[in-house]
Amino acid sequence: MEYEVVIGLEVHAELSTKTKIYCGCTTEFGGDPNTHCCPICTGMPGALPVLNEKVVEYAVKAGLAVGAQINRNSKQDRKNYFYPDTPRAYQISQFDLPLCINGGFDITLKDGTTKRIGITRIHIEDDAGKLVHDTYTGGTLVDLNRAGVPLIEIVSEPDMRSAEEAVAYVEKLKGILEYIGVSDCKMQEGSLRADVNLSLRPVGQKEFGTRTESKNLNSFRAIEHMINFEIQRQKEILESGGKVIQETRRWDEATGEGYAMRSKEDADDYRYFPEPDLMPIKLSDDYINNIKENLPELPERRKARYIEELKLPEYDAGIITSSKALSDFFEEASKECGNPKAVSNWIMTDIIRIARENDIDYSDLPFSAKRFASLIKLIDSGSISNTIGKKVFEDMISENKEPEEIVKEKGLLQISDESAIKEVVDRVVAANPQSIVDYKAGKDRALGFLVGQCMKELKGKGNPQIINRLIMEYLK
């Protein structure tokens, strides 16, 4: 039987406010365990929450950026459950009146088609603390620095049908949140993470199948791998006549496998009720319009500009603008070297590759846009060849040095001295008379062979145009 995959995502993004959602403790990442804490975020008896106004502003901003409606009347609710990373034994979240509802945007797929993904709701809530394995005792340690960091949870409609669509959705969402500056979206630090709800149904069936929820995926790679794994797993179950169990799962990217989390003995019954310690939120049209008018340039706008003004291919423009950090990198490097086309080509190949390989965010690239522009300038001025450029690029990843410095230290400057090159060409031609004969007999490959031999003698640094021209003189 053919199955259709149905995927919905719940994306959690930590907001980049200075302080936690309900107290004045810093949201700074890291820090010694339990040093960014106070009676409020550790759930001391008697301590009370007060909502950070920036959290509301940022959530509304996010809602407007994804075309959602803003609820004029909103409130916060308690979600009750026991877990050691949740100090009050309830999370303060939003249940039936979230700040934003009914949004969505188009994603562009590799084949160039677009598809709209709906957003059901965006609500605010507080993050949990961290549990760390204690190698010393074998027990678990509780660090509450992260407890109370503000989150928005963005819940999508079950509109996605493949890993590609899910990844494209998260990439675009991440881009939007970065553009409007409400979250730094650093996936490795967990400030953007996704829960994936996935089910299969026979093609043509209207009702959804039983879904599983895989929690806390914090890289695009993990999302892709997890989805493909889970599709396969559910398919096998269904094809062998079994039933998918509704469960919460965990993905282990290292082993490439998903696991059912120890199924809770108690059915989930969070006993949501209105948070009596926090007053309702009422937003005026003025408040909302003011935020709307001050939204920065969104990726969609930027993408159009790259296509129209810089003549980038649509696909490339889409990829580059999907990340604000990457797009900012592109803009700065292009401005510096004056060759946006070259910068775009490098981004599409090498920069995306190294970010993926090293699992780093574009805001954490090992070199600045300015430094990268210097590399392009070296190539464009003929000081080094494109091939050498790739080598310098690799060195720039591991060494904190200007490309000029690398070229100088390693003697990689391109040899454009004609007499020096001629000496090598003469020698190579004399040693390979058969190649001349072959070429004249119509075997074009012989030319490539000779150029390659010369380049080898020149350790790759010979100016390829000059080598070519001098050999051609022999071949005429």
Place this chain on the structure above:
Amino acid sequence: MEITKKDIEHIANLSMLNLSEDEVDGYAKDMQEIIAFANQINEINTDGLEESAFALDSYNVFRKDEVRESFDRELLMQNAPSSNGVAYQIPPVIE
């Protein structure tokens, strides 16, 4: 409506209480009476009324996004039943 022992056990589980057999019986009996008493509220007509979660009608109580110094960790953790001085200790949590 009858409150069964099973109901009490389920509720005890949700609220992380361990109840002895006797306690389950006792609370089931108490709850039976209290819930019967609570059912009185259904005699009151509340058609068309909104719910009041609060005693006062205020809204939009916010705090500025300004950092306040966090608490001294030692002071904050002085009551911890088990800690290594920097973090709270609990038995291994395996997921």
Place this chain on the structure above:
Amino acid sequence: MKNITKLTSHEIREGYKNKDFTVKEVVESFYKNIDEKDGDIKAFITLCKEDALKCAEIADSKISEALANGTFDELPALFGVPIAIKDNMNTYGVKTTCASKILENFISPYDATVIKNLKEQGAIMLGKVNMDEFAMGSSCENSAFFVTHNPVDLTKVPGGSSGGSAAAVAGDLAPISLGSDTGGSIRMPASLCGIVGMKPTYGLISRYGLVAYASSLDQIGPMTKDVEDNAILLNAIAGHDEMDSTSANIEKKDYTKALINDVKGLKIGVPEEFFGEGIQKEVKEAVEKAIEKLKSLGAEVGTCSLAACKVALPTYYIIADAEASSNLGRFDGIRYGYRTKNFENLKDIYKNTRSEGFGKEVKRRIILGTYVLSAGYYDAYYKKAQKVRTLIKKQFDDAFSKYDVLIAPVSPTTAWNIGEKVNNPLEMYLADLFTVPINIAGIPAISIPCGKDNNGLPIGMQIIGKHFSEETLYRVAYTFEKSREV
């Protein structure tokens, strides 16, 4: 001269001004009385004698200085005045137990806002007083540590949950005290012990640092020997607090200015529902007599109906217990408080800590609260109760469109015997029949003594007002109090 421990705070202040005694002498007198009498009354859980005496010395030097400079009147009204604090308010460096085993050794790392305010104004904390565990109870018998006795008759309960606060003042162990009132917990013990207790408007006093029982109902309030002291103590603790989102942002008032001996033209409503079945005859008569007295002093009296109050009690227990079941989740044996010795894994810690740490009534309320919030029951109980709350608020609003204040009994009976109702939770709940509607509506009410029953046990009446009408309540209470002196 009157025994120091019989004095009100304003009399103590007069004494300081007249150099009749020093702060140290006052503080020592109260500790002496505690030594002699608290073995029987059992009001105090924790005493902070060393700190209190240190504070007294500092206060004495400041008072001498102020007297020498002629600036005594600039000192805050409670400067150098001892106070007892209910043990559910956080006090830095001092145990805050909520009369529960689960917090038996909890030393708070911070001061509740009310405590911070009192310290800034120079009040001196004598110690922390007993209560029903987590403020859940009407008799002070639910304390995990011991039962507090009514100083008027030691065989009787002092009322609850602020039983320790009431007994301390009534037993001359402290001139003033703070209690908290979620469903009557200030007014009930004030009434049973024969003192004055105010449950202010929800939001008038910061709840920051008050260990929550039911967040939308809890309110701290003053418990004192007379109405004047009550207004003085309310002055000291009322005011907006940015640490409490439910704190009202209103202008600060001087409640002592409302102590006016005149009720002429004031409209008093008598709600029928508060004088019906189940009320002790002497209580009913005493309250009615008090109303007659006020009428004779020029007030206009009429009757009114608050029909929805008939279901105030179940409404209250649904809302309060739902909130409590959530508020008490944090006591899990991880970050503070009691942790069971009996565990192998995390779930054991949760379950055994809570089962061993909470008392019977607390568990009963957690169970009821969890039940009414759980899937399938939320709409029938919690949501319905929130709608009834709207109705109760509305009916009070209607009543206050006709009357300035309402007057009703506080407790249907005078103090009962210790142990009399402990095995019947529902009967115990009925004691709160007349007090819970006030918390549900979030309005203020003051309990003042209005007579005694045939056994000499105090009877209290409550004067109820609309939101933020504490001044009117003080005016009526003060006028009535004065009328009894002559």
